[in-house]
Amino acid sequence: MTFLTRASLANRAIVCLITLAVAAFGLIAMSSLRQELMPSITQPGAYISVDSTGLSPDQMVDLATEPVEDALNGVSGLTSITSTTTTGSAQVAVTWPFELDADETLRAIKAAVDGVKSALPKDAGVAVQSGSAADIPAMVLSAGSSSDAKVFAESLEQNVLPKVRAVPGVRAATLQGQESxxxxxxxxxxxxxxxxxxxxxxxxxxxxxxxVVSAGQIGSDQGEVAVNVxxxxxxxxxxxxxxxxxxxxxxxxxxxxxxxxxxEPAGSISRVNGKAALTIQVMAAIGANAVDISHGVTAILDESAASLDAEFVPVFDQAPFIEQSIEDLSTEGGLGLLFAVIIIFAFLRSWRSTVIAAVSIPLSLLITMIALLWTDNTLNIFTLAALTIAIGRVVDDSIVVIENINRHAERRVPTVEDIVASVKQVAGAIIASTATTIAVFLPIAFVSGVTGQLFRPFSITVTIALAASLVVALTVVPVLAYLFQSPGARRRAAAQAALAGETSASSDDRHSDAREFARAEMAAPEDRLQRGSMSFLGATHRRPVITLSASVVVLLATFVLATQIPTDFLGESGQQSITVEQKPQASGSVEERLAAAEPVERALKKVEGVESVLSTIPGAAVRAGEKKVNTFEVALEEKAKAAEVQPRIERALAELGEPKTFDVVTASASGADAGIELRVLGNDPKALAGASEALVAVLKKESSVQKVSSDISGEQPxxxxxxxxxxxxxxxxxxxxxxxxxxxxxxxxxxxxxxxxxxxxxxxxxxxxxxxxxxxxxxxxxxxTPKQTAAAQKAAMDQLEAEQKQKSEEQRAEAEREVDKQIADTASQRSDLRRQLGGLRAQFGELQASAPVVPEPQSPEQQAAIDAETERQEQIASMASAIEQTEAGIEAADAQLTQLREGQSESAAQQAEADRMAEAQRAAGEVRGTAVRVADVATVTEEMTAPSISRVGGERVATITVTPKDGRLDAASQALDAATAEVELPDGVRYEVGGVAAEQDEAFGQLGLAMLAAIALVLLVMVMTFRNLRQPTILLIAVPFAATGAILGLLLTGTPLGLPALIGLLMLIGIVVTNAIVLLDLVNKLREGGADLDAAVYHGTRLRLRPILMTATATIFALLPMAFGITGGGVFISRPLAIVVIGGLISSTLLTLILVPILYLLLERSRERRMAKRAERRARRENALLENKESGDDDVQIFGGDDDREPAREPEQR
Incomplete structure (x- = not known):
């Protein structure tokens, strides 16, 4: 790798420009990185809600829950299927591994649910949503205004919430407490x-x-006019x-x-500090950035506040804590950087060398920022902790390089070739040490679950920082070492090179001479640090048995004490909230719940350290089966600590009377300190409830348990x-x-x-x-129902037909009676007429018989008088006949008129009857059935039943949640084991542990495997470095001894052993071998140069003393701000990590300077003795062979000579 150094020194200007460009891009990347508290550890999942009005929990299980569960069982990759069923509602939650594609899995879930919808109740409403129904909100805000409450609520719902929901990363935004x-x-x-x-x-x-119904438009003089009906x-x-x-x-x-x-009945009533208020709750989508959401929502609310004359007060917001934690960790990192620079200056006593070594820190970190942005990682407390840890480690390679350059510069002004040679001497060691540390974090990439999610960004950050520091140490540091020489020194170095006729080849030849190198190194004068330290180190090296015995005793004692270290998962994040739950009273009315909440609100607000109290009171629209529990979210003041405020709250609530009605629980915003879940499974509800109650009763007696709750509550009517x-x-x-x-x-x-x-x-x-x-x-x-209406209409028609039939029969009977009467009247008239006719005939006969004799007229006058009388009689008769005829005509007209009138009356009566029948038929068609009551078709009784049914994998489950006291997860787990051992479970009932305890067990197991894999990888790197198995074995033996400092650090500070501490132990595997590699590399080179074993170990330890102490001390001081938690941000991650690394560094430094040389001496001396014996045996065989040849006995053969001679050909240790 020295070609990088040579190329960099040959192109110094380009290296400087690249360095400046990298620094600029690093600053841009740092400002562009997304911020979050920690990587999401919420298990990816979704929940399916099925609502069907009026069905009991048992009916919902049969008709909705089981069909949905059966459909989801066909979706591949799901890790769990759980359900909670209440009256008219079923909630089925599914989870899947982090490694699965969330969008693809969600599509498969929706397809499975769509396929089973036809089997669900007809009126069932089905919804599939990603995330969990119990997710922690990203923000909770109280909204108030001086305007009308109803108008304000509607303005928020219509104008503000749609904008909030449009903020990237917002999954849902709801308004609570409004009165409609x-x-x-x-x-x-x-x-x-x-x-x-x-x-x-x-x-x-x-x-x-x-x-109003719109009927269209009509034209008019004014144009088109709307017609409304x-x-x-x-x-x-x-x-x-x-x-x-x-x-x-x-x-x-x-x-x-x-x-x-x-x-309208409200699902819940929100109050802030005892006053009615509207509450805006913002839920974040999986993987969303809480800081971005907070900034986006806050900007919208600030913009809307003026127009609505409103005030928005944050009740819960993760963003300020996230930003404060990141700022605090950055401050601690800056302090660590300052301390590291001071330590480097104290050792090197040169501001030029200090600046050169210190430049590698910000440069490596800025390169890491670029890589984090490129790999889509975020700036969170884990990546920041990794960067802070890296501050002490990234300077190690540069310290080794600049220390070696300076040490050689003490003898002469270094030229370019001198710098290349100095780098070459340590290049192999720093490459191997960096490779071992990187190899330690490689297994983290294959760790799954929560541990992988949390620490994969951590390991990526450390790996990139270390790789960047190696490149900086091999390129930038040599360039700066050359440039930071004074101009006069550079001229003298050039003159020396010209005078000596140095060339690249002669330089390589000179520095490749191992003996010259060894003599020069061993002849280097001792400084005060070496003189003060080597007397002690030399004493330990001369007494290996005592030293090793003492080390073993310390190791065994440390492992015994390690059993006293408490364990947890991630620890307390620092952003703790306190939740007070007020158990329901005998009555369930909203008014009584409100009345019960008021004294609690007043008492909580008076507690010292409490800033605000958000109350949530279940309203009248709460579903049957849901708990009607008053909940009070207590927000603490900025400097208040939950551990101090909680006892005050408990005392204040105790003064209200009946303290057993309250549960006070602290919770971390990270959700990492959630409770242990004990799942009691079985298909017999009564046995399940009995086992759950027995376990709860036993766990409540445990002092290590803060709270015990079961999701099986008492039966309800x-x-x-x-x-x-x-x-x-x-x-x-x-x-x-x-x-x-x-x-x-x-x-x-x-x-x-x-x-x-x-x-x-x-x-x-x-x-x-x-x-x-x-x-x-x-x-x-x-x-x-239509059937009732049809039956009623049929009955009406039947009644009408019966009336018509009856009327017809009555009319026929009346007609018959009328005819009979007419016949009787006619017969009577005929009889009367016959009697009258007989009387007339008799009278007529009598008249004829007694007719008077008309005398003959005696005179014309008499004849005239007779004729006149006759004529008069005829006239009288004629007139009488005319009168009779007229009277008969009048009688006939009267009869006809009477007949006409009777016909008219009969026609009107018939028409009236027809109209009546038509109306009756129309009314019969409009008849509706008579409404009935539920009691007419069903039996209604009041029974006692479970309010909800929970299932896991199709089996009924009762979940007992155990909240550890003071975060002592190990103590709570032991209490849980004791309770399960004490309670005898009924047949068919079993239990399994879940929650944070199960996550801890899984994480510890995976990290244990990661440590084994890390040791194997470190061994591989060391074998490749030393090209034998002997010296890597020394370092592997020394690894357990390095853990003594870490364990003692945890014990002395009372820090639990959690995931951060385990990651620190994982880092120690690489840290232990790093300095040891640098030490043994020099010892081997001195031995190659002809130094004997003791001298090589002594001078190797002496010459590497300063870089080893310098790198260890710089790292320790860089981590001290984190270990003390000076700012408090991200302390639950950084503090255990820093304590373990600091303790391990102290022990590993002593290990490197004391134990490693002793083990090396013992191993090499044993090897030299074996080689001496082999040489002696070989010499004896050769002498025997010579003697045989001299005696002329050529047939004598020495068996096994090849096997014995083979070790003699082994090359010297490099």
Whole structure:
């Protein structure tokens, strides 16, 4: 690799320009990197929600949960399928490995769910969303305004939230706590029954009259004019005045219903510091940047605040903590850089050399920034911790190079060839040491799960920084070493080179002379550091047995003490929140929950260190089965610590009485200190509940447990409606229709919307009083079915036909009676006439018999008088006949007139009857069935049942969550083991541990394998470096001794052993061998130059003392700010890591200077003794052979000579 050094020195100007360009691009990259608290450790997943109104948890499991689970089992790659089922709702959550493509997996999940939709209930609503239903929000803000609350809420919903949802990375943005109103048409049951009102007719009336109907446009003198039909609804009274058709006519809505403007039931009520407030909750998508989201949302809210006359107060925001953590870690890194430079100057005592060595730090880090941007990594506490760790390590190679150049410059002014030769002497060592450290992090790339997600960016950052530092040490440092010489020194060096006739070849020849090199190195004078240290080191080297025995004792004692180190996963992030849960009271009304929350809010606000309290009170619209628990999110003041505030909160709540009604839990924003999950599995609900209760009871007694909770709560009353299928079918109902009707009665049936006072209001029709449990449900009026209507119409038509038949029979009977009467009257008249005729005949006979004799006229006068009398009689008779005829005509006219009048009356009666029958037929066609109640088709009872059903892999599960006290995950795990051993589980019930404990076990196991792989890779690199197995074995034996400092550091500082500490131990594997390689490389070169073993070890240790101490001390001081947590940012990652590395560096430095030389001496002395014995045996064989030849015995053969001579041909140790 010295060709890089030679090329760089030959093109010094180009190297300088490239260095400046890299620095500029590095600064640009640093400002362009996305920021986040830590890489996402949320398991990739999605959840499927299925809502079907009115179904019990058991029914939902059969009809919705199981079909969805079965469909998801066909999606490849899913790691878990869990579900939670409550009344009318099923939530199925799935997860998959980080390595799978999230978009492709989500598409497969949606396809599987779409394929099973036909098997779900008809009214089921299905939604598939990525992420988890329990994700931590990116931001929670309180929104307040002096304007009208309703108008303000609508402005936020319509104008602000759409912009917030459009911010890149925002998955969802919701508004909570708003009070919206709706118009309720509450049916009065008694009036509905009395008037026989069909609720469906009410809905039709509202939907038909709620809005103005556009009928098009018409031309006029003013142009096209819109034609609107109906005035619409402009007031609540107008709704009550709408007509509804019933069987007996038309009634108004107000005649049987109350129309009021009411507030809608809320899912939850939000309050900030005891005052009602609107809450904006922003959820981030998987992999989204919380800082970018915060900045984007804040900009939108700032822009909207003025126009809305609003104030937005952050209740929870990850961005400030992220930015503060990054700033703090950057500060600690800057302090570490300063300390490292001071240490370098203290050792080198030259500002030029210090600047040259120190330049490698920012340059390597800037190169790393470019690589992070190029590989799409973010700037988070892990990558920053890696950069801070690298500050001490990236300077190592440059220190070794510049120290070697300076040491040779003490003898003469270095020329270009001298610098190349100096670099060449250490190039192999620094390349090998850097390669071993990089090899340590290579296995991290293959670690899966949470550990891989967290530390893969860490390992990439360290690897890039180390590789960059190596390149800088081989290129930039030699150039600067040459350029930083004074002009006079450079002229003297050039004159010396010209005078001596030095050339490149002669320089190579001279420096390739191993003996010359060894003599020059060993002749170098001792400085004060060497004189002070070598007396102690020499004493340990001369007493190897005592030194090794003491080392073994320390090692064994350290391993014994290591069992006392507590363990955790990631530790506390520092951004802790305190959550107070108030358990539900006996009553479940919203008013009582609000009343119970008020004293808690006042008590929490008075606690020292509490900045604000966000209260969430479950509202009236909470689903059945969901916990109605008041939750108080306590935001702490900037300098307050959760560990100090929590006891104050507990004391304040205890003063309220009944402290058992409260749970106080601290939680980290990273979610890494979540609780341990104990999953109790079984298919028998009663056995499952019993086992869960027994385990909870035992765990609550453990002092190492902060909180124990189970998702199996006590049974709750459920109104069970068992439909009689025969009765229901007879009336045209099925079970789903009845469930829908009950839901409409309980929650109301949407009937459209109207605009009142400029605001849109929903119309809802509902039963006036639905309280009273099973009795109220049983009394619920069901809508009239088409079958009921058809049956009612058929009954009406049948009744009409019966009436017509009866009327016809009555008319026929009346006609028969009329005919009989006419016949009787006629017969009677005929008899009367016959009697009259006989009397007339008799009278006529008597008249004829007694006719008077008319005397003959005696005179003409008598004749004239007789004739006149006769004529008069004839006239009288004629007139009488005329009168009789006239009277007969009058009688005939009267009879005809009477007949006509009777016909007219009969026709009118027939028409009236026909009209009546037509109206009766029309009314029969409009008849609707009579509404029935639920009790008429079903049995309604009140039963006790589980509020929710949880399943894992198709098996019922009860999840017990154990929150460790003081973050002692190991103690909580031991308590969990003790509890499971104490409680005897019923048959068919088993348990498994999940949550953070399972993640810790998996992570520790994977890192253990990564350490083994790292050791194997380090061994491979060392074998390639030393080209034998002996000396790498020395370093492998020394690795466990290096852990003593790390373990003691954890014990002395009380730091738990978590993932950051394990990564520090992994780094130690590379750090231990780094300095040892530099040391043994020089020892081997001195031996190649002819130095004996003891002298080579002594002078090698002496000459490498300063670079080893300098690199170790620089790294230690660079990490001290992180170890002490001076700024506090990212301390849960950086502090354990720094403590382990510092402790390990101290022990590994002593190991390199004391134990490695001793082991090397013992191994090489043993090897020299074996070689001496082999040489002695070879000499004896050769002497014997010579003697045989001299005696002339040519037939004598020495067997095994080839085998014995083979070791003698082994080349000298390099």
């Amino acid at each position: 109103q709706r118009i309720e048409i509450s049916l009065r049951t008694a009036d509905v029954d009395r008037l026989k009102v069909d609720p469906a007719a009410v809905l039709s009336t509202l939907q038909a009259n709620a809005e 109906g005035p619409g609804i402009e007031s609540v009274d107008a709704i009550g005045a709408l007509p509804v058709q019933i069987e007996d006519g038309v009634v108004l809505i107000k005649d049987f219903a109350d129309v009021t403007l009411k507030s 459920v109104v069970q409606v068992v439909v009689d299928p025969l009765k229901a079918a007879a009336l045209g109902f099925d079970q789903q229709q009845i469930a829908t009707a009950i839901t409409a009665a309980l929650n109301g049936t949407p009937a459209g919307s109207v605009v009142l006072d400029g605001q849109e209001r929903d119309l809802v029709v509902r039963t006036a009083d639905v309280s009273g449990g099973a009795e109220a449900v049983a009394a619920t009026v069901l809508p009239v």
